[in-house]
Amino acid sequence: MVDFLGGILVKTTLLLAVIAILIVVGVAVYYLLLAPTREVAAYPQKPITIYVPWSAGGGTDLTTRQVASYLQSKFGVQINVLNRVAGGGAATMYAGAKEKPDGYTLTAITIELNIFPHLGTSNITYSDFEPIAMLICNPATVAVKADSPWRTLDELLDYIKSHPGELKASGTAQAGVWDIARIGLLQAAGIDPEALPWVPSAGAAPAIQELLAGGVQVVFVGSGEIKPYKDAGQVRVLAIMSDSRIKGLEDVPTLKELGYDFAICGWAGLAAPKGTPSPIISKLAEAVKEAYNSQQFQSFLGERGFVGRLLLTEEYRKHLEQEYNLMKVLLEKAGYIKK
Template sequence: MTHNITKLSVLLAGVMAAGIAAADYPTKTITMVIPYGAGGGTDVLARTLQPALEEALGQTIVVSNVPGGGGILGFTQVANAKPDGYTVTIPNNVIFATEGMGNATYTYSDFDYLGNVMSEDYVVAVRADGPWDSWEALVDDMQANPGTVSFGFSGAGGSTHVASEILADMVGYRARQIPHDGSSDAVAAAMGGHIDALMLNLADLASGLRSGRLIPLVSLGDDRLEDYPDVPTLSELGHELSLTNWRGIAAPAGVDAEVKAAWAAALEAATSDAKVQEAIANQGAEVDYMAPGETLDARMAELAESFIRTAQRLK
């Protein structure tokens, strides 16, 4: 009897300690794993959010770049971390795409989604001094010369790879698909003339577009880009396809409700910050805050179904 009471006391003490720890969250430095190299859209977003999140959470956030495998290496590190809220990442559609391609050991349900931050369009861009000044001209060339135009994206089996293949199937062309280890590498390759065109999110293209060395040809979003009003959407050109990406905060599945609440409050504060909003707008994206819960989980499930199904066809 005494032995059972002792075991119960130890168990209750552990539960109480865990509850206190969750309620006091955070009490130490948080690591934000960015599964790409420095300079890409995800890295820029992390460093944009960092000061506002540190102020809201009252703790230091260390941004750790872990590139490799088109995001798989970094996301795997997070999926395998302790679900205590001290290791997080910034995911997007690549989580679903890599699962569908069978390239990753994790699934999208191995993460808890702590909030959505922004949404952005997929965009096709080319070198400004290249031979194409319109999407129609590029398509004509790719259709007339199948497999000769090189089309870059970020990571084999990733979000932009799947989006690029969906686009090729919809429009009816064949290009040489060239993966890169992160969006910044893809942008550098395009600006250097190593690839002819590339498919990325608008935020990932920001540095190349602002430099004037890249120009956007078409957007896959529902509406024309605010900063590039002359760039048509794919639907305007007669193709019924709309693709957008998202970026938010995720942690290993199993974090406490108190941790989720802390991140919800911090992300709401950060996305309401004028400097953060301006920085996201300057990347050509828009703040799209969604709190953790049923609505966000349903959105993730819907996106997962679409991207996983498409990615499976590409294997």
């Protein structure tokens, strides 16, 4: 009888132990699998911060703020746009890539992400991000003050060629997209890029202010960034580096019209740190797509002279990969890196 009761006790103890283990495993599975899924489904539950690597008032900043306004209304949480201008944009994009991959810190990435690694100024690439959406791809423009003596691009280029080093240009960081625009134009015109020295800036907005103050004589900036100053009669836009003329700047000739075979645009978009859950990326991408297609955003593009271009997630990633390899070739031609 004692052996019988003892056997039952042992079996009961084992059963209770098994039940306890199953409960522990069940709780673990819930927290490992189900709880995160519920958390993602409820995303976002707190404020989101978006790092902008360029100064306030530039194309990336203005575009990001437009989208942030839409997302804030849609999600019902605060969207904080934080301008962190450091290291010519490289330091900010690096910081954004290293944030916690939970969807609460995003980064406004730009074409410079595919430039910096080739120069050794940053050790992050597009592969350190989860792309959400490209929003704009603004063609470069060449502009001077409205009261400058150069009324056409050829007049300006002739002066640069005959007075090398006298004039200065600005637009963004050294080897940034607008600096590449300067080099591409001068090379297409058969002029040594050193004939028009580059003055690095924290973005298009401060570069334009430097132009108006007389610190530089030429700026290479995006179409949307220069349009308000053209409309105000403060600058003269001599050319645009696009395949065709664009809305809002219809009177500005393209380089190809003027006989120079070169075009370039500076894009901007949103990305999250690598490892951010794919459901969060998908949710953000869908919301950004809605923002892009909204009347408010499309009106913003038209009013500013920005050129919209929507690429989502994997399509955006493919673009980044292809452009990364192309930029290496362009930088070699520009003399910034040796073959």
